[in-house]
Structures are given as structure tokens and as C-alpha cells.
Amino acid sequence: MTDYQLLVQRYDPEHDGEPRQQRFTVPGDHTTSVLDALLHVQQQLDPTLGLRWSCRMAICGSCGVMVNGIPKLGCKTFLRDYRGDIVIEPLAHFAVEKDLIVDMTQFLAHLSAVKPYLINDYSGTQPHKQTPAQLTKYQQFSNCINCGLCYSACPQFGLNPEFLGPAAIMLAQRYNLDSRDNGKAARMPQLNAKNGAWGCTFVGFCSDVCPKQLDPAAAVNQTKVESAKDFIISMFKP
Amino acid sequence: MNTPASARKPYQPELSRSWWLKHHYYRLYMLREATVLPLLFFLGCLLYGLYCLAQGAAHWQSFQLFMQQGWVIALNLLAFAASLFHAKTFFALFPRVMPLAPARLMIGGQWLATLLVAAGLLVLLGGWL
Amino acid sequence: MNSPKRSDEPIWWALFSAGGVCFAVFLPGLILILGFLWPLGLLDASLLQYAQLLTLLQNGYGLTGLAFTCAVICLPLFHAAHRIHHGLHDLKCSYSGVAKLLCYGTAAALSMLALYLTFLLRLAG
Numbered sequence: 202m203t204d205y206q207l208l209v210q211r212y213d214p215e216h217d218g219e220p221r222q223q224r225f226t227v228p229g230d231h232t233t234s235v236l237d238a239l240l241h242v243q244q245q246l247d248p249t250l251g252l253r254w255s256c257r258m259a260i261c262g263s264c265g266v267m268v269n270g271i272p273k274l275g276c277k278t279f280l281r282d283y284r285g286d287i288v289i290e291p292l293a294h295f296a297v298e299k300d301l302i303v304d305m306t307q308f309l310a311h312l313s314a315v316k317p318y319l320i321n322d323y324s325g326t327q328p329h330k331q332t333p334a335q336l337t338k339y340q341q342f343s344n345c346i347n348c349g350l351c352y353s354a355c356p357q358f359g360l361n362p363e364f365l366g367p368a369a370i371m372l373a374q375r376y377n378l379d380s381r382d383n384g385k386a387a388r389m390p391q392l393n394a395k396n397g398a399w400g401c402t403f404v405g406f407c408s409d410v411c412p413k414q415l416d417p418a419a420a421v422n423q424t425k426v427e428s429a430k431d432f433i434i435s436m437f438k439p
Numbered sequence: 440m441n442t443p444a445s446a447r448k449p450y451q452p453e454l455s456r457s458w459w460l461k462h463h464y465y466r467l468y469m470l471r472e473a474t475v476l477p478l479l480f481f482l483g484c485l486l487y488g489l490y491c492l493a494q495g496a497a498h499w500q501s502f503q504l505f506m507q508q509g510w511v512i513a514l515n516l517l518a519f520a521a522s523l524f525h526a527k528t529f530f531a532l533f534p535r536v537m538p539l540a541p542a543r544l545m546i547g548g549q550w551l552a553t554l555l556v557a558a559g560l561l562v563l564l565g566g567w568l
Numbered sequence: 569m570n571s572p573k574r575s576d577e578p579i580w581w582a583l584f585s586a587g588g589v590c591f592a593v594f595l596p597g598l599i600l601i602l603g604f605l606w607p608l609g610l611l612d613a614s615l616l617q618y619a620q621l622l623t624l625l626q627n628g629y630g631l632t633g634l635a636f637t638c639a640v641i642c643l644p645l646f647h648a649a650h651r652i653h654h655g656l657h658d659l660k661c662s663y664s665g666v667a668k669l670l671c672y673g674t675a676a677a678l679s680m681l682a683l684y685l686t687f688l689l690r691l692a693g
Contacts, residue, residue: 212450214449214450215446215448297450298449356458359454360454360660391571391572393572393574393575394572395572395577395663404464404465406465406468419536422535422536433578472651473655475652486678489686492622492625493692495618496618507607511603512603512607518599519596522595522596525591525592526596529589529591556593557597561601561611564601564616565615566614
């Protein structure tokens with residue numbers, strides 16, 4: 202067992218004017234994750250520490266934090282990979298409610314804005330049929346766990362919270378590529394706007410930090426192509 | 440009495456103007472965007488060259504002398520490096536925007552095009568071969 | 569809920585993309601030759617002498633010169649304008665009509681100048 206030094210950002214909305222850092226010494230071995238360490242702090246050292254977590258296995262998307270300035274899932278980040286002080290902060294670009302808990306309202310609002318559900322006029326009772334090839338077209342983009350790390354990585358979202366952002370645009374693309382869906386026209390207005398796909402400058406950091414390696418940057422920029430096509434088509438419509 | 444809602448006081452951090460200095464990934468992004476600055480210098484040289492070409496042989500001579508100045512060569516070498524860095528990043532991003540073929544094929548193909556153009560120009564303008 | 573306004577970004581992005589291809593494929597060889605090898609006399613640059621270069625660019629009713637100017641000057645100018653416009657926003661100078669006009673306007677003006685000079689070449693020599 203080694204002793205690791207954690208510098209955790211604290212913020213108490215009822216008493217603090219702004220966030221501050223608190224040092225904790227946490228024992229760990231080669232299996233200890235950042236989440237394990239934070240839970241150790243909460244359970245053994247300071248029960249007032251607030252943090253979100255659930256599955257511990259990188260599928261629920263709850264435990265996103267900044268580790269030394271990089272957005273990570275706490276449960277998938279291991280103390281053994283770090284030297285010296287490990288700085289833990291809440292996810293960047295979101296308002297901090299308390300300690301490591303951020304306000305994800307804007308993120309959720311952007312997800313809803315792209316109409317993330319099948320839109321078609323099928324009213325039958327038979328299940329849709331889809332070939333493996335049709336599934337492959339959108340499957341990667343459907344594996345998003347809504348963890349929000351990409352929004353913390355995206356400087357365009359940091360500069361402008363009205364930007365729809367990587368996950369939301371990727372979700373729109375996921376439905377636009379789904380053979381069971383006919384709702385592309387309904388989604389395009391949001392994507393064609395300056396806060397839609399055009400808010401992106403392909404920094405690409407979102408794809409770097411995505412814990413599921415879904416390449417949201419590719420999805421957003423493929424959406425730019427779709428939006429450009431839509432633009433040209435709109436020039437020929439009365 | 441304090442309700443949970445009234446106890447909220449979210450702290451919204453603001454991104455500073457130097458956000459891009461904070462991580463090497465962002466710095467590389469800004470460097471990539473900045474490759475257009477040396478390019479603009481070279482484009483300026485080209486415009487000057489076109490002007491001189493249109494004015495006559497004597498002016499073309501002075502353009503040649505201009506291009507031979509130390510600071511001009513230095514800036515144009517920077518422009519050359521910038522064009523290569525731009526090419527590297529652009530070719531890598533292109534297959535992600537339009538996945539027309541396996542990424543490696545597309546990247547290799549684009550580099551081949553650049554090499555062929557450079558070789559072609561060397562043959563044509565440089566009397567190479 | 570009102571639909572947000574359609575952005576005109578596709579125009580600038582298309583020019584940026586085309587210019588980006590030109591910048592990546594045509595400029596490296598050109599800069600190497602015109603900016604380095606030719607000034608340092610490392611080439612047998614017979615075609616870079618006045619009369620020969622003029623004839624080359626006047627080829628095909630001046631279409632060679634036109635193609636050259638579009639591919640190597642105009643499109644890269646718009647590529648640069650787009651990056652500078654968005655770069656200014658990245659440096660927290662927010663998007664404004666003035667910035668947009670300055671960036672794309674300058675690119676357009678310089679492109680016009682380049683095309684005009686190229687046209688003059690048809691009459692020169």
C-alpha cells in the first residue's frame with residue numbers, strides 16, 4: 202500500500218464564496234481508482250465530501266471529474282498512473298453545485314433539443330427489421346453513456362454554453378443514420394444553426410477523452426457535411 | 440427555513456483567454472490554426488511576384504532579389520514547415536469528416552498527392568530530371 | 569419553440585475545406601521551390617525566368633494562370649480567413665459582423681487583386 206496525495210476541490214454553497222482545495226492522504230495499491238480514493242475520503246476522512254457515482258464500472262457515466270486538468274471517469278482512472286499531488290476538480294465548463302457535483306442541466310437540455318428518438322410514421326405492431334450493415338452505420342454513436350466528459354474537454358462549449366456540444370450532436374447523428382428513423386428534417390434546424398454543428402472547430406479533444414472511444418468529433422464534423430448538403434438543397438427550394 | 444433549492448449557489452467558472460495554454464492538446468490546436476499566419480506571408484510574396492511579373496522583366500528581377508533576402512527565406516521556411524504541419528493534421532482529420540475509405544489509405548493517398556505535386560513542380564519549374 | 573436561424577457557415581466552411589486541400593497539397597512543393605530552392609540557386613530554374621514563366625502562365629488562353637491563382641492564392645486566402653475568424657473567437661474576441669467582414673472581406677479583396685494581376689499577365693510580355 203502506498204500513500205497518495207489528493208488535492209480535492211471543495212465548495213460549500215452555504216459558506217464559501219468560491220472553491221478551495223483540500224489535501225487528503227489516501228492509501229492505495231495498484232487497483233485503487235480515483236473513485237475508490239474519493240469514497241475513502243468520504244467514508245473515512247471527511248463525510249461532507251459530495252460526489253456522484255454509481256456503477257463503478259464505466260457504464261453509468263456518473264463519476265466524471267477532472268484529474269490533473271483532464272476530464273476522466275473516476276472509476277476508470279487509477280492512482281498508480283500518477284506521481285506527486287493528484288488534483289481532483291469537478292467537471293470543467295459546468296457550474297459547480299457543491300464539491301465535485303456539477304449542474305448538468307445545460308447538457309441534458311442540449312440532448313433533448315436534437316429530438317433523440319425515432320421519428321417515423323410507422324404505426325404497426327411488428328418490430329422494425331434492420332440488417333447488421335444498417336446497424337453498423339449508427340451503432341458506434343449509440344453507445345454514449347452521457348458522462349459529459351466531452352463537454353468538459355470542448356473549449357467551444359466552455360466559451361459558449363449555448364453550443365449544442367459533442368454528445369448532443371453525435372446523438373442527433375445517431376438517429377439521422379438509423380434506418381428506422383425518418384426525422385432528419387426535424388433535427389436539421391438545430392444542427393444548421395450557429396450553435397449547432399457550426400459551433401465546432403474540430404479541436405478534437407472530445408474524442409480523446411471519450412471513455413467509450415466513440416469519436417464524437419467525427420460525428421459532429423460529419424454533421425457539418427450533412428448541414429452543408431442541407432444548405433445547398435435549401436437554395437433550390439422555393 | 441432553508442429549503443434545498445434556496446441553499447443552491449452554483450459557482451460558474453469562466454474560461455480565461457489563455458485556456459489554450461493549459462494543456463498541450465489545446466496548444467497544438469492553436470498551433471494548427473496559427474499555420475495560416477506564415478501562409479499569409481508567402482501568399483503576400485506570391486501577390487508581389489504576380490505584380491512584378493505583370494510589370495516586366497526588370498520588376499521580376501527585383502522580385503527574385505526580394506525572395507533572396509535572409510528574413511524572407513527564413514519566413515518562407517517557416518511557411519514551409521507550417522504547410523507540412525497543416526498537411527499532417529488536415530490529412531488525419533479528413534477521413535473522420537468523410538470516411539470514404541479506410542483512414543490509412545486516405546491519409547497515405549493525400550500525402551502521395553502532395554509528393555506528386557511537389558515532384559511535378561520540381562520537374563516543371565526546377566528543371567529536375 | 570422557435571427554430572434557430574440557419575447559419576451561413578456552410579459557405580465559409582466549404583471555402584475553408586477547399587482552401588485547406590490546396591494549402592496541404594499544392595503549397596508545400598511551391599513554397600519549397602519558390603521560397604527556398606530557387607532563391608538559393610539550388611535549381612536549374614529555366615522556367616522561372618521571366619519570359620518562360622510568363623508563357624507558362626499564359627498557356628491555354630491564360631487558363632493556366634487562372635487555375636494557378638485560384639488554387640494557390642484565392643482558396644488558401646479563404647482558408648486563412650476562416651481560421652483567423654474562428655481563432656479570434658477562440659481568443660475571446662467574440663464573433664461580430666466587423667470581424668467577419670474584415671476576415672472574409674480581406675480575403676475577397678486580395679483574391680480580386682490576384683485575379684486582376686493574373687488577367688494583366690495575359691496582356692504582358
